[in-house]
Amino acid sequence: MSEQALQDLPAPSAVSDSETAPKRMAMICWSSDLDRVWPTLILATTAAASGMEVDVFFTFWGLRVLQKNDKRLTGRNWMQVGESMVDRGGTRHLRLGKVHFAGLGTWMIKRLAKKNKVAFPDELLQTALDLGVRLHPCQMTMDLYGLKREDFVEGLNPTLGAASFIDMAAKADIVLFI
Amino acid sequence: MSEQALQDLPAPSAVSDSETAPKRMAMICWSSDLDRVWPTLILATTAAASGMEVDVFFTFWGLRVLQKNDKRLTGRNWMQVGESMVDRGGTRHLRLGKVHFAGLGTWMIKRLAKKNKVAFPDELLQTALDLGVRLHPCQMTMDLYGLKREDFVEGLNPTLGAASFIDMAAKADIVLFI
Amino acid sequence: MSEQALQDLPAPSAVSDSETAPKRMAMICWSSDLDRVWPTLILATTAAASGMEVDVFFTFWGLRVLQKNDKRLTGRNWMQVGESMVDRGGTRHLRLGKVHFAGLGTWMIKRLAKKNKVAFPDELLQTALDLGVRLHPCQMTMDLYGLKREDFVEGLNPTLGAASFIDMAAKADIVLFI
Numbered sequence: 001m002s003e004q005a006l007q008d009l010p011a012p013s014a015v016s017d018s019e020t021a022p023k024r025m026a027m028i029c030w031s032s033d034l035d036r037v038w039p040t041l042i043l044a045t046t047a048a049a050s051g052m053e054v055d056v057f058f059t060f061w062g063l064r065v066l067q068k069n070d071k072r073l074t075g076r077n078w079m080q081v082g083e084s085m086v087d088r089g090g091t092r093h094l095r096l097g098k099v100h101f102a103g104l105g106t107w108m109i110k111r112l113a114k115k116n117k118v119a120f121p122d123e124l125l126q127t128a129l130d131l132g133v134r135l136h137p138c139q140m141t142m143d144l145y146g147l148k149r150e151d152f153v154e155g156l157n158p159t160l161g162a163a164s165f166i167d168m169a170a171k172a173d174i175v176l177f178i
Numbered sequence: 179m180s181e182q183a184l185q186d187l188p189a190p191s192a193v194s195d196s197e198t199a200p201k202r203m204a205m206i207c208w209s210s211d212l213d214r215v216w217p218t219l220i221l222a223t224t225a226a227a228s229g230m231e232v233d234v235f236f237t238f239w240g241l242r243v244l245q246k247n248d249k250r251l252t253g254r255n256w257m258q259v260g261e262s263m264v265d266r267g268g269t270r271h272l273r274l275g276k277v278h279f280a281g282l283g284t285w286m287i288k289r290l291a292k293k294n295k296v297a298f299p300d301e302l303l304q305t306a307l308d309l310g311v312r313l314h315p316c317q318m319t320m321d322l323y324g325l326k327r328e329d330f331v332e333g334l335n336p337t338l339g340a341a342s343f344i345d346m347a348a349k350a351d352i353v354l355f356i
Numbered sequence: 357m358s359e360q361a362l363q364d365l366p367a368p369s370a371v372s373d374s375e376t377a378p379k380r381m382a383m384i385c386w387s388s389d390l391d392r393v394w395p396t397l398i399l400a401t402t403a404a405a406s407g408m409e410v411d412v413f414f415t416f417w418g419l420r421v422l423q424k425n426d427k428r429l430t431g432r433n434w435m436q437v438g439e440s441m442v443d444r445g446g447t448r449h450l451r452l453g454k455v456h457f458a459g460l461g462t463w464m465i466k467r468l469a470k471k472n473k474v475a476f477p478d479e480l481l482q483t484a485l486d487l488g489v490r491l492h493p494c495q496m497t498m499d500l501y502g503l504k505r506e507d508f509v510e511g512l513n514p515t516l517g518a519a520s521f522i523d524m525a526a527k528a529d530i531v532l533f534i
Contacts, residue, residue, distance in 0.1 A: 023526045028354075030217060035416055039386060039533075046518040052526075060213055061276070079286050098417070108435050109500075116499050143294050144287075162224040170201045170230075170351045173526045176384075176533045177217075177354045206532075208395060238391055239454070257464050321472050322465075340402040348379045348408075348529045355395075355532045 024053045026165070026172035029062035032087070033097030034106060034121070037065050040178045041124035047174070048131035055172070056128075057165045059138035063145065064089035066137055066152045069122065076146035083145065091122040129155045136160040202231045204343070204350035207240035210265070211275030212284060212299070215243055218356045219302035225352075226309035233350070234306075235343045237316035241323065242267035244315055244330045247300065254324035261323065269300040307333040314338040380409045382521070382528035385418035388443070389453030390462060390477070393421050396534045397480035403530075404487035411528070412484075413521045415494035419501065420445035422493055422508045425478065432502035439501065447478040485511040492516040 025047045029040045040056065048054045058066050067074065067089025074089070075081040095106045113120065119127070128135065137152060139159040169175045203225045207218045218234065226232045236244050245252065245267025252267070253259040273284045291298065297305065306313065315330060317337040347353045381403045385396045396412065404410045414422050423430070423445025430445070431437040451462045469476065475483065484491065493508060495515040525531045 025522070025526075028217075030214075030356075036386075039384075039416060042518050043522065047522050050519055050522065052522070060217060079290055083286065083290075108439065112435055112439075112500050116496070118496060118500065140294070140296060144290050144296065162220050163228055166203070166221065166225050166228065166230070166352070170203075174522065174531050175352050175354065176531065177356050178386075178533050206395075208392075208534075238395060257468055261464065261468075318472070318474060322468050322474065340398050341406055344381070344399065344403050344406065344408070344530065348381075353530050353532065355534050 022051050022053050023174075024055075024168075024172040025174040025176075026055045026169040027057070027175070028165070028177045029056050029058045029065060030060050030177060031097065032061045032064040032089070032094055034094035034109070035096050035098065036178050037062075037091070037094050037121050038124075040176075041121055041128060043176070044133045045124055045127045045131060048128065048133045052173075054128075054133045055136065055165075055168050056133060057136045057138060057160060057168075059141050061087070063138055063141045063147065065091060065094070065121075065125070066135065066156060067147070068151060068153055069093065071151050074145065074147055074151050080146035089151075091120075091125050094121060125153070136165070138162075200229050200231050201352075202233075202346075202350040203352040203354075204233045204347040205235070205353070206343070206355045207234050207236045207243060208238050208355060209275065210239045210242040210267070210272055212272035212287070213274050213276065214356050215240075215269070215272050215299050216302075218354075219299055219306060221354070222311045223302055223305045223309060226306065226311045230351075232306075232311040233314065233343075233346050234311060235314045235316060235338060235346075237319050239265070241316055241319045241325065243269060243272070243299075243303070244313065244334060245325070246329060246331055247271065249329050252323065252325055252329050258324035267329075269298075269303050272299060303331070314343070316340075378407050378409050379530075380411075380524075380528040381530040381532075382411045382525040383413070383531070384521070384533045385412050385414045385421060386416050386533060387453065388417045388420040388445070388450055390450035390465070391452050391454065392534050393418075393447070393450050393477050394480075396532075397477055397484060399532070400489050401480055401483045401487060404484065404489045408529075410484075410489040411492065411521075411524050412489060413492045413494060413516060413524075415497050417443070419494055419497045419503065421447060421450070421477075421481070422491065422512060423503070424507060424509055425449065427507050430501065430503055430507050436502035445507075447476075447481050450477060481509070492521070494518075 027040060027044065044054050044056055064087060069090035069092045071089065073081050074084040096109065098105065134157045136157045137159045139161050142159060205218055205222065222232050222234055242265060247268035247270045249267065251259055252262040274287065276283065312335045314335045315337045317339050320337060383396055383400065400410050400412055420443060425446035425448045427445065429437050430440040452465065454461065490513045492513045493515045495517050498515060
């Protein structure tokens with residue numbers, strides 16, 4: 001291949017689809033801790049705003065992030081309902097994962113964020129949807145928790161399994177487990 | 179390069195080896211928490227089942243996942259033996275990382291998983307081996323814990339250091355730290 | 357494109373820059389837990405020692421890793437100062453994230469590491485700088501904590517935002533969130 005041909009060669013992500021394909025990011029949102037959901041949504045919205053295609057797969061604890069904020073109890077049997085009591089879902093009810101910070105920590109970090117005009121998870125989730133970020137609930141976790149589509153916010157993509165997420169991730173330029 | 183040449187160009191992962199090379203996944207299993215080991219093994223087995231080559235590097239707390247389930251105490255000095263007492267190894271003794279769930283949580287999630295026919299970590303580890311997933315214990319962590327090869331399950335790959343894992347990861351299409 | 361041309365094609369990472377570009381690694385250091393900072397710095401220094409270009413973005417709890425060890429309190433208001441009291445920064449003050457190990461655990465793991473000649477985070481951070489690893493503090497987190505450049509160790513790269521880190525990550529061969 002000539003020197004000229006090499007310079008004309010598109011970047012790897014473009015090669016895989018077409019010459020003009022945008023870069024792609026695929027993330028696993030595994031946690032419902034405030035301090036993990038926050039960077040996940042900041043990265044998702046920032047990448048989408050700069051023209052990247054973004055997929056986020058919500059699984060395990062992370063599935064609760066997609067729950068409607070006014071939905072208190074979920075599940076089809078006593079174990080699932082019990083789990084939903086101690087693990088409240090929705091972007092407005094996320095708490096810090098760090099133990100010595102529980103309570104005061106969550107309140108304080110949110111106040112500091114507000115003072116510094118950092119958008120909150122509920123706004124960021126809406127921004128993500130507005131920017132075309134694809135949010136995929138994990139089917140297996142839905143079954144485990146007994147969650148139904150009507151427990152979730154509007155605008156989500158169809159549910160996925162691990163195999164479909166792996167397909168997406170193999171095509172992405174950035175893959176993160178958060 | 180002509181339009182035709184561009185279409186003939188193989189995908190990036192194939193370019194790096196040969197035209198027919200399968201996609202690759204490389205994961206760091208850093209934790210022995212049930213809620214982290216579970217997705218690691220689900221992703222590993224799902225990827226392998228769909229034809230990908232998968233490497234998992236077990237390091238730090240994650241090394242305990244490979245320990246035989248009937249091995250109670252390990253180590254060569256009192257500190258190492260003490261560590262093994264509070265950090266029991268083996269796929270059947272993993273517990274959830276979330277604090278407010280300790281105890282009841284682990285038992286309840288396992289019951290929900292059983293009801294939903296989600297395979298348990300011990301079955302998934304065996305499936306991973308059957309599907310050709312390469313499981314690498316971290317040499318440095320073995321030395322730190324005083325663990326010996328006979329403390330581990332059968333079928334593992336040779337021990338690795340960080341440099342060898344980085345080589346694998348640089349060639350992989352999906353790299354995850356879980 | 358001919359058979360010959362295909363063989364001459366450089367690996368994907370090289371394609372994206374030039375024929376001789378080194379492989380790249382981009383990591384997010386999100387945590388200040390000893391058991392997460394340790395692998396981050398081991399991976400960073402090992403990759404750099406083998407000729408890779410390495411960028412590490414210190415954000416959220418992880419920003420505290422870059423704080424000077426003799427800097428006790430930081431921040432511009434009572435909330436920020438209070439946060440710095442319970443979340444002491446600096447590579448010598450990191451503690452294990454695992455709860456049942458707090459206290460004794462951190463001391464014991466450090467003793468085992470010393471016995472096995474595993475370098476400590478403060479040495480590894482210096483080694484990283486010596487090997488040309490680029491360490492980027494997150495601007496948003498600095499504002500949140502009220503941290504100033506003089507609170508940090510010497511030798512860091514300019515502060516970054518999420519968009520700049522995403523640019524780096526999209527060009528990297530290995531991307532990790534730790």
